[in-house]
Amino acid sequence: MYEKDGEKYFVVDSHMHFWNAGPDNWVPGAEQYAKGWIECFHAYQSLAPKETHWPIEKFMSYTEEDLMKDVFEDGYVDVAIFQPTYLKEWYKEGFNTTEKNAALGEKHPGMFVHNTRFDPRDGDVGLEDLKANVDRYGSRGVKLYTAEWNAGSRGYKLTDTAAYRYLEKAQELGIKNIHVHKGPTIWPLDKDAFDVSDVDHAATDFPELNFIVEHVGLPRIEDFCFMATQEPNVYAGLSVVIGGLMAARPRFFAKVMGELLFWVGEDKMTFGSDYAIWEPKWQVEGFVDWDFPDDEAYSDYPRLGTAGKKKILGLNAAKLYDIKVPDELQLDHGQPAAQDDAKLVTQ
Amino acid sequence: MPAAVAQRSRVLTALDAVRDPELDEPITTLGFVSSCVVSAAGDVVVRLRLPTYFCAPNFAFLMVADAYDVVAALPEVRHADVALEDHFASAAINAGVAARAGFAVSFEGEAVGELDELRRTFITKAVLAGTDQVCRPLLAAGLDPAALTTMTLGNMPPSAQLERLCRRRAELGLRTDPAAPLLVDPGTGEPITGATVSLHLGKARLTRVGIEANTGICRGMLRHRYATTGAGEEEDEE
Numbered sequence: 001m002y003e004k005d006g007e008k009y010f011v012v013d014s015h016m017h018f019w020n021a022g023p024d025n026w027v028p029g030a031e032q033y034a035k036g037w038i039e040c041f042h043a044y045q046s047l048a049p050k051e052t053h054w055p056i057e058k059f060m061s062y063t064e065e066d067l068m069k070d071v072f073e074d075g076y077v078d079v080a081i082f083q084p085t086y087l088k089e090w091y092k093e094g095f096n097t098t099e100k101n102a103a104l105g106e107k108h109p110g111m112f113v114h115n116t117r118f119d120p121r122d123g124d125v126g127l128e129d130l131k132a133n134v135d136r137y138g139s140r141g142v143k144l145y146t147a148e149w150n151a152g153s154r155g156y157k158l159t160d161t162a163a164y165r166y167l168e169k170a171q172e173l174g175i176k177n178i179h180v181h182k183g184p185t186i187w188p189l190d191k192d193a194f195d196v197s198d199v200d201h202a203a204t205d206f207p208e209l210n211f212i213v214e215h216v217g218l219p220r221i222e223d224f225c226f227m228a229t230q231e232p233n234v235y236a237g238l239s240v241v242i243g244g245l246m247a248a249r250p251r252f253f254a255k256v257m258g259e260l261l262f263w264v265g266e267d268k269m270t271f272g273s274d275y276a277i278w279e280p281k282w283q284v285e286g287f288v289d290w291d292f293p294d295d296e297a298y299s300d301y302p303r304l305g306t307a308g309k310k311k312i313l314g315l316n317a318a319k320l321y322d323i324k325v326p327d328e329l330q331l332d333h334g335q336p337a338a339q340d341d342a343k344l345v346t347q
Numbered sequence: 348m349p350a351a352v353a354q355r356s357r358v359l360t361a362l363d364a365v366r367d368p369e370l371d372e373p374i375t376t377l378g379f380v381s382s383c384v385v386s387a388a389g390d391v392v393v394r395l396r397l398p399t400y401f402c403a404p405n406f407a408f409l410m411v412a413d414a415y416d417v418v419a420a421l422p423e424v425r426h427a428d429v430a431l432e433d434h435f436a437s438a439a440i441n442a443g444v445a446a447r448a449g450f451a452v453s454f455e456g457e458a459v460g461e462l463d464e465l466r467r468t469f470i471t472k473a474v475l476a477g478t479d480q481v482c483r484p485l486l487a488a489g490l491d492p493a494a495l496t497t498m499t500l501g502n503m504p505p506s507a508q509l510e511r512l513c514r515r516r517a518e519l520g521l522r523t524d525p526a527a528p529l530l531v532d533p534g535t536g537e538p539i540t541g542a543t544v545s546l547h548l549g550k551a552r553l554t555r556v557g558i559e560a561n562t563g564i565c566r567g568m569l570r571h572r573y574a575t576t577g578a579g580e581e582e583d584e585e
Contacts, residue, residue: 036400036435039572043399046571047564154457184403189458190450192465193403218564219369221557222472226550249563255556263553296487 001329002076002313004288007306010329012317013071013080013280015179015214015239015272018104019096022061027092033149034090041277044240047248048278062276064104072111075273075280078314079323081113083143083179083214083272089150102137113321115141115179118170120162121150127169134173140321142175143214147183147193155186158198167206177320178202179237181214194220196227203231210320212270215240216260225263235320236260236269238312243278246286254292258301266308270317284313307331354423355385359579361417362393368406368466370562371473371515374414375579377562378569381432383578389425391418394432396577398568404436408453409462411444433572470518474533476555477512481529482548492544501525 002009021038023031042059045052058066071077082101086094094100098116105112116133118126133139147155156163158180167178186193196217203211214237217224228234241260245253260269271287273280288309292298304312310331318325362380363373374380374395381396395411411431419427430441436454443453451458481503482495500523503509513523521527521536530539530547539547566583 033435040399040401040568043568043571047567152456184401187457188460189405189454190460190462190465192405192468219557219561221560222475222550222554225553244564244567245560248567249560252556252560252563256560259553259556262549 001078002284002288004285007288007310008329009076009284009288009310010314010318010325011075011077011079011280011284012271012314012321012323013075013077013273013275014212014270014317014320015083015237016071016080016275016280017083017085017096018064018067018101019085019276020061020093020100021059021091021095024061025091025093025095027088027090030090034087037087037090037095044244044274044277047244049247049282052279052282054276059276064107067104067275068108070279070281071273071275075275076284077273077280079111079113079318079321080275081115081141081272081317081321083115083181084117085143085145085148085181086117086119087145087148098133098137098139113141113323115139115143115177117143117145118166119148119150120156120160120166121153123162127166130166130169131173134175140175141177141179142170143179143181145181145183147185149185153187154189155183155193157186158202163202164205167202167209171206171209175209177210177212178206179212179214182217182220192220196220196223199234200227200231203227203234207233209233210235212237212320214272215244215274216256216264218244221256221259225259228264228268234268235316236264237272238269239272239274242271242283242287243274246283246290251293254298257290257304258292258298261302261304261308266302266304266311267316269312270320271313287313351385351387354389354391355383357421357423358383358385358391358393358418361421362414363579364417365410365413367565368409368469369403369558370565371469371476371558372562373579374410375577376581377566378573378577378580379410380414380578380580381573381575389423391421391424391427391429393418393427393429395430396432396569396573397434398565398572400433400435402434404434404440404454405450405458405462405465407431407434407436408440408443408450409466411440415444415447467519470515471533472554472558473515474512474519474521475551476558477508477515478530479548479551479555480508481506481512482551486548492548495530495548496528496538496540496544498529499525500527500529503529 002011026034038060042056071080084098085096088094102114105114114137116139118130180199182194184193199211210233212235213224216236218240273283363375365374379395382394384392415429431437439453450462517523528538
């Protein structure tokens, strides 16, 4: 919970990780990829305020104690949602697995939501693993990293036949939330790996599932926003937006927020720190303090008030995951405020 | 000026024409040219770098291939050696470009086609973003958006933004003559009319914001990765 100026904010960190990316976990022969991956993540951290930067050694192998302190003790987070990414071709035990997350989460009942993942290229075995993880960890959500390398394939689309089979199975198992994370590779490589049109199709065909597109489809914000206006079950995961732009590029951050508020709306945006890329503390504090710059260039965008910030920081994700929110942290009257009518900026 | 220095300057000018397809900016100003060395005999060695080890390999390939093409096309260049460094697919990209093999052959088994469609998709986005650059000042000055639907390229005050928009339109085969409509669907070339103008302008602005945000992130990542300034690099505004 974060409190500022008499307002209390229930904070759900809907996209965070507990990884081991140290050399002890690198697959022999694939060291360059394991190293390249974590160095890339570390470069993202450089977009945060300087005083929150970590040395690469700590960044590769932070501890349980680091996580509990940064996320809960200092970071104001009430409930954190683990989003696993396996990358087992590069990391021996996986980069960030359901099991590793749950081993920590189970020590702290009520503080974590244990999402799992699937990879549609894993065939029947993968379906069994998915069921086992849902049974074992009570997962209500999955994280899909579509650019994962798997036996010579450089990625997949949600519209692949096998992916639909997995989505059907996930729905049958009680999964509600599909967090989609696009990356730089896909099969075939000549296509745009970041394209989100497959999410559009899947969202239409699986209306009972929610599709949270992480980092709002970055670097395809425009395609994501336009798709999200048309699909009621598509959400904007703000990981990377706040972490990567709010401190480093405040004017671009304001414009991206303006576009998201206009096209997607504050009821469908969810905060995620992307820890350990970025610590939640400065993100939560900065976001609560944030407003559009006092400049004509931003005057057409919908405003974001305290109620909207409460929704984005926690209440929207709490709804998606049926997380109980204490009465005093609900919006007034326990009802979400009506979303401002979006007006086309040019009118 | 020694001949090699003058030649290096001409090579860098040629590289200004090579753009990051996603960001629609020259690889020189973005800082992606880590070095450019020209010998007195006309042998050119260009090294390229990107913000991350995992930047998308298809866009990386286009930049390396385009850079090779513009350098090799200079009459005074005897031999062009253009290569990408520090990237997971450097080996495949560099070998493919050096052999002028095309993308599908360079990534055999992982790709099925060439990158023309990908390139076209991103020039289409560049036209939308450029439309916002040209129209935004007029709208900010109070012009009714509906008025834009009756305007032509020839009605626009001359500006660098307008020239850039026309160049991108030309690359898509869209009209650029003074009588051509200012607002067109970049996919079809059809004029934008009536009530769709608001949506069109909204998409144009959104596309521009997306590209600018990506550029900001890429520049920040590159700065973290490399302490040196690239050949022809320009500092960004924010």
